[in-house]
Structures are given as C-alpha cells and as structure tokens.
Amino acid sequence: MNVHQILSGAGPVDAVTSQARTMRRLMRDWGWGGVDVASSIDPRMGRAVRPLRALNPARSDVLLVHYSAYAPKLERFLELPNPKLLISHNVTPARWFWDVDPHLAIHCSLGRQRLPRFVQAVDLAAGVSAFNAAELRQAGARETTVIPIHFDPARLGACGPDRDPDPDHPPVILFVGRLTPHKRQDELIRAFALFRRHRSPQARLELVGEPVNEDYGAALAALAEELAPGAVRFGRGLSDEALADRYRSAHVLCCLSEHEGFCIPLLEAFHFGVPVVARPAGGVPEVAGDAALLVPDRDPAVVAELLELAAGDAELRADLRTRGRARVAAYDPGATARALRAAVERVAAARNGCA
C-alpha cells in the first residue's frame, strides 16, 4: 500500500513535521510506500519532504493530510478520487493573536474557517485528542477517530529514579511550550510572583519555548523582571538533552494555557515524575487524566497555593508520580501506531474494497 503524507509546511523543529516523519518510519516498517510533500519546505529539510508537485498518486493510494494551518494549495488534493485521511493537529483560535501577531491571526482565522471544507472532503477525520475530534465533528466531519500524538519518551532519555526534591534546594517551577498569548505565561508569572513572595522566596521559574515574536517575548521578560526580579529564566532552542535536564531539575510543571489540542509537555513531565499543575482547557483534562492538579480558577493566589502543595507535599508528589506513569503508559507509542494503521486501513478498505 502507498500512503502519501501532505503537509502545509515542513521544518526541522516543527512538531507536525516530526510527527509526520515518525509516521513515515512506522509505515516503512509496515512495508508501505509513499512520499511526503509540503506546500512550503525549510531548506534544512533536504529531500526528506518534497514539494507538492512531486506527488502524483495512483488512484488507490491513500492521501494522509496533516491539517495544522491555512493551506490553500492543499485544497486541490481534496478533488482527487483517492481514499483520504485527515489528521487535525488543532488550529488555535485567532482571537489570541490579533493584538500580538496579525499575520498568524489571519492564518489561524482562515485555517479554522477552511477546516469544514477539508473534513467534509475526506473519508475519515482524525483528531489528536477526543477534544480535537469533537471540533472536527462540529466542523461537519462525517466520521471521526482519535490518533493521539506519537509520544516516545525515549527521545528525552531516562527519567531517573523517583525522588523528592532536596529540601535545601529552592523549588523550580517549569513551563514548556511556545510563548504565545493563549498559553498565558503572563498569568503564570503572576502566580509565580505570589508563590515566591509568600511561600518560597528562593523559588525560580523556567519558561522554555520560542516566543511567537520578539515583542511578545520582550513583554513577558519585562513583566517577569518587574514582578519577580532575577527569578525567571527564559530558555529557547534547547536540545533534547538540555530539555530533559530542565525536567529533571524541576519540582513542578505549570501550564495555565487556555487552549491545547493535546499538550505534550504533560506527558513529558509525567515521564520525568514531575507533578503537574494545569488549567483544564481543551485536551488537557483528557491527557492528564487524574494525574495532574487541574485548576480552573483565575485567582493567581490559588495557583500559588497549588504550586506550594505540588512542590512540598511528599505524599501528594508520590501519588501524582504514580498516576503520571500510568498516563505515559496509556499513551504508549505502540497504541498510537495501531490507531494510525487502523485508520489508514479503514479508509483504504472503504474506497478500494480491500484492506
């Protein structure tokens, strides 16, 4: 069987591209062929991903469309008679970006507006979470399924032994993810400032991720310096090893994001045994299960108190660690591979009459 993957863009540090490349490896292991093409390709990708014009599928070949942004050039593939599977990687609502990055806002806006056209033209639409799949049904998808993010903790190395933090070592609160308005690092900095002033004067906050643009990054840095001078460190462009080190030295991962399709850092934190405090938005409750302290409250004082508990209560930490390991097991990469294979075979069988 041939399965061709179609992406809007491809780059060496792009999460969707790395998912597509992982899927290509899986498909190669299954003896499936196909090419990966994208509308725009970072030159650093070499020949791993080809331009759209390189795709000339036979009628029975499956087209796997990765939908993550406005991609008008991909629409022509919807007209082809091939079996089609769409995997939605979730497009953030544009309202978060109009003030900060109008160009990105337009792309998010059009990306969400054009989603119905895509999901109605494919045989099966898959979300990376049940939350995401529900959005696809709202957009008019006839059939949906869930193919979770392929999470392989081995990428980040060993988790290390279970341990409680050294009481003499000041707590480190960690955030991992892009620095963007909807992820609300501004709220996290405020909650951290209260935690530091009232509960743990030596605490530090690590914000790891690329800012949506330099102005936004500078605004967050200024806020951090104003509310918690010298206590907030920003990190970007980290290698897997450096990121793993940040997890290993963290006492708590805190994510107050307002919109998440999946939220991989939760699983990464669980892998390293780091307790999680998170806002129950989008796909977060589904991924976190019972293994995180979910806080819907807007009050930064409540978040500060939860940070205090998650950083200092040994019984709570041990319980969360155990539950977190179970969540990592629930997102075993083998299960994701099986879900992908089942979805591809389903659309192939539906159109071609055979699996």
Place this chain on the structure above:
Amino acid sequence: MKPEQALAHAREQARAARERGEYSEDLSGFQVQVPDRRSHEQLVEWALIEPDLDLVRSTRAWGAPITALKRGAVHVLRQYLAQIESQQSRFNVHMLVRVAELEDRMADLEQWAGRREPGEYGRVDPDGAAARLARDLDVQPAGGDELPERHRPDLPPAP
C-alpha cells in the same frame, strides 16, 4: 494529601491568607487581553498600517548579514512600499468611516422603528451575516456604542 483534595485545600489556604492580609500586592503590568469586541479607536489604529522594520530579520545561523540585506532591501524599496502602505491605509480608513456611517444610520432607523431604546445602538444581530462572518473568522465585532451623538439627526416618530 490526595490529589483530589488539593484544589479545595488551595482555595481555602488562599482565602485564609487573604484574610491575614497576604496576596494583596499590585500585580499590574503586561497582560494578555482578548476583548469581547474592538473599539472604533482600536480599528482606526489598525487601519493605519505601520510595518515594523525591527521585525524584518533572519532567524537562521549566520542570520545577521541576511537581516542586514533584508533591511537594506526594504530601505531601497521604501518609496514603493510607502505607496502600498498609504493606499491600503487610505482604503482602510475610508471603509471604517463608511461602516461607522452605516452603523449610525442603522441605529437611528432601528430607534425610529421602535426596535431599539434610545442609547441602545449598534447591537449586532447574533444570527445576522455580520455575526456569522465574525464567528467564522474569529473576529470580534466592532459594536457601535462609541458612535458620537452628533451624527444622529432628530427623526420624526415612527408611523
């Protein structure tokens, strides 16, 4: 403590701390804002487009010379780019004024026809085409509460 008890405990602790006078400091500063709707002043500000030269840059390795090259290209083309900016801004501003006028006239007509109380201007029909478009594009409607009174003529009572 069990994880299921943590949130209630944190809320109680925060409440008790506030009673002791803690958590009362000023946390003002940069804050992400997602307003329900955009004011006319905000739209006017956006209508006058002003690209920032500082954001023209390269993020690649050895990006500094590429950044300099890009900024040099913008500088060389500044007369041409100024035309694009000014023509686009001209259209944006005139379109905004035209929309504001229509809002004015619509509000007056609705009031005249008895569909709105005085002062209740610019309410967007939630099922109307404008509201649907705003939802599709995730654009907050401008609303019309800020319309200046001076534009509203005295109208005879509705028949």
